[in-house]
Amino acid sequence: xxxxxxxxxxxxxxxxxxxxxxxxxxxxxxxxxxxxxxxxxxxxxxxxxxxxxxxxxxxxxxxxxxxxxxxxxxxxxxxxxxxxxxxxxxxxxxxxxxxxxxxxxxxxxxxxxxxxxxxxxxxxxxxxxxxxxxxxxxxxxxxxxxxxxxxxxxxxxxxxxxxxxxxxxxxxxxxxxxxxxxxxxxxxxxxxxxxxxxxxxxxxxxxxxxxxxxxxxxxxxxxxxxxxxxxxxxxxxxxxxxxxxxxxxxxxxxxxxxxxxxxxxxxxxxxxxxx
Amino acid sequence: xxxxxxxxxxxxxxxxxxxxxxxxxxxxxxxxxxxxxxxxxxxxxxxxxxxxxxxxxxxxxxxxxxxxxxxxxxxxxxxxxxxxxxxxxxxxxxxxxxxxxxxxxxxxxxxxxxxxxxxxxxxxxxxxxxxxxxxxxxxxxxxxxxxxxxxxxxxxxxxxxxxxxxxxxxxxxxxxxxxxxxxxxxxxxxxxxxxxxxxxxxxxxxxxxxxxxxxxxxxxxxxxxxxxxxxxxxxxxxxxxxxxxxxxxxxxxxxxxxxxxxxxxxxxxx
Numbered sequence: 001x002x003x004x005x006x007x008x009x010x011x012x013x014x015x016x017x018x019x020x021x022x023x024x025x026x027x028x029x030x031x032x033x034x035x036x037x038x039x040x041x042x043x044x045x046x047x048x049x050x051x052x053x054x055x056x057x058x059x060x061x062x063x064x065x066x067x068x069x070x071x072x073x074x075x076x077x078x079x080x081x082x083x084x085x086x087x088x089x090x091x092x093x094x095x096x097x098x099x100x101x102x103x104x105x106x107x108x109x110x111x112x113x114x115x116x117x118x119x120x121x122x123x124x125x126x127x128x129x130x131x132x133x134x135x136x137x138x139x140x141x142x143x144x145x146x147x148x149x150x151x152x153x154x155x156x157x158x159x160x161x162x163x164x165x166x167x168x169x170x171x172x173x174x175x176x177x178x179x180x181x182x183x184x185x186x187x188x189x190x191x192x193x194x195x196x197x198x199x200x201x202x203x204x205x206x207x208x209x210x211x212x213x214x215x216x217x218x219x220x221x222x223x224x225x226x227x228x229x230x231x232x233x234x235x236x237x238x239x240x241x242x243x244x245x246x247x248x249x250x251x252x253x254x255x256x257x258x259x260x261x262x263x264x265x266x267x268x269x270x271x272x273x274x275x
Numbered sequence: 276x277x278x279x280x281x282x283x284x285x286x287x288x289x290x291x292x293x294x295x296x297x298x299x300x301x302x303x304x305x306x307x308x309x310x311x312x313x314x315x316x317x318x319x320x321x322x323x324x325x326x327x328x329x330x331x332x333x334x335x336x337x338x339x340x341x342x343x344x345x346x347x348x349x350x351x352x353x354x355x356x357x358x359x360x361x362x363x364x365x366x367x368x369x370x371x372x373x374x375x376x377x378x379x380x381x382x383x384x385x386x387x388x389x390x391x392x393x394x395x396x397x398x399x400x401x402x403x404x405x406x407x408x409x410x411x412x413x414x415x416x417x418x419x420x421x422x423x424x425x426x427x428x429x430x431x432x433x434x435x436x437x438x439x440x441x442x443x444x445x446x447x448x449x450x451x452x453x454x455x456x457x458x459x460x461x462x463x464x465x466x467x468x469x470x471x472x473x474x475x476x477x478x479x480x481x482x483x484x485x486x487x488x489x490x491x492x493x494x495x496x497x498x499x500x501x502x503x504x505x506x507x508x509x510x511x512x513x514x515x516x517x518x519x520x521x522x523x524x525x526x527x528x529x530x531x532x533x534x535x536x537x538x539x540x541x542x543x544x545x
Contacts, residue, residue: 161368169388170361
């Protein structure tokens with residue numbers, strides 16, 4: 001079983017790693033300038049262009065590479081926002097009890113009832129369509145899920161005897177949170193955050209597809225999909241390539257999340273303590 | 276007469292809806308004295324121990340007075356309580372599975388109160404941890420200190436929990452059914468261990484159990500609780516020999532019956 005879980009983890013890491021590699025390389029080297037339209041419109045794969053060109057004559061592979069950067073930024077940024085806000089709110093709710101907990105829980109339920117994409121669209125529409133507001137919007141929407149999970153996890157840990165024992169030995173609350181509560185909720189939280197990363201990447205692609213993500217000179221996978229849609233029958237590579245990469249990244253991250261679940265389980269860490 | 280270590284007077288615990296779970300409970304424990312708190316489940320024993328340490332869950336209201344080592348616990352601020360807990364009283368719980376943090380090595384968990392209460396660091400701290408593990412008679416203390424809780428047995432975990440409570444060097448040890456979840460042979464060893472360690476340190480004990488035989492083994496005095504009230508109290512021998520209340524008599528009788536069943540079986544075997 002241990003073997004299988006590490007296989008999941010590694011497969012996921014390879015899938016997601018490919019995209020990360022693309023993004024890293026794109027920082028130093030691109031096959032063409034992102035505004036180089038010398039390739040001719042909608043050429044097929046080959047002939048100096050690995051995947052061909054889009055309807056404006058830009059190199060598709062170049063766009064894919066810059067797009068991977070945006071996808072990763074969106075995922076990481078949203079998860080950072082969601083984790084920071086969600087964990088803080090969740091901790092507050094779990095410790096506050098009484099009316100604050102009730103009010104916050106009700107608010108979170110309302111937020112969760114809104115589809116992430118719809119909520120993000122509202123926020124982006126109210127601000128401007130930039131990558132920053134997309135990240136903020138997705139992160140905010142996801143923070144509700146993270147907050148609710150954190151609240152439940154914290155409450156579950158707080159009900160354990162070792163917390164009471166720790167309190168009887170005179171440990172202060174901040175120390176209990178740092179020493180016992182956070183480490184014990186971390187495995188579950190980490191898995192959830194990894195899943196949220198995949199969802200955030202998808203959400204950003206969705207927003208870009210609708211024209212609410214990163215604005216035009218940036219090649220977001222979502223917008224590439226949308227632009228290639230009309231010419232799908234004549235130049236399928238333009239739609240397939242960003243779609244495949246999107247699937248690769250999301251599946252990769254989900255597999256990593258799945259593998260993490262087993263790796264972070266303390267009862268599976270026998271090898272470390274037996275010595 | 277010296278001042279009692281713990282004085283509980285008119286202790287009443289109510290739920291948020293006003294139902295009384297503990298009513299007008301009063302008892303004292305002198306320094307070094309051992310009191311057994313006995314009663315069936317739901318009689319308010321555990322709530323009483325939590326109230327003594329100011330650990331009742333939010334939403335419960337406490338009235339009356341609990342003076343622990345000169346400090347009023349009822350209505351005290353968290354800051355006062357943090358100061359009193361550990362120094363004056365420490366606790367061992369029933370369930371060895373949840374008594375230890377599953378993600379922290381055993382040694383580190385014992386070190387936590389040691390570092391805070393005795394200000395130990397580095398090798399002195401490590402030595403103190405191993406010393407405590409030896410005192411609770413755990414084999415290979417070095418290995419146990421490096422183990423995670425799931426890697427040691429239930430009985431060993433309970434010994435670790437006891438070591439953690441002793442690490443604070445409290446004046447009062449609160450033991451809430453510390454042997455109930457253990458099997459009978461381990462239970463007897465654990466009781467002997469508590470008995471010896473407490474005697475060496477002149478520690479007072481508040482021992483909670485539903486098992487009269489267990490309480491009789493460790494404590495000098497018992498307080499019998501039923502439905503949140505004290506039904507009877509007195510020296511263990513008096514209560515066992517001549518129970519005054521019907522409920523206590525039922526408790527003693529059922530304990531006797533169990534013992535008699537054991538004698539009968541042995542008789543047949545011969």
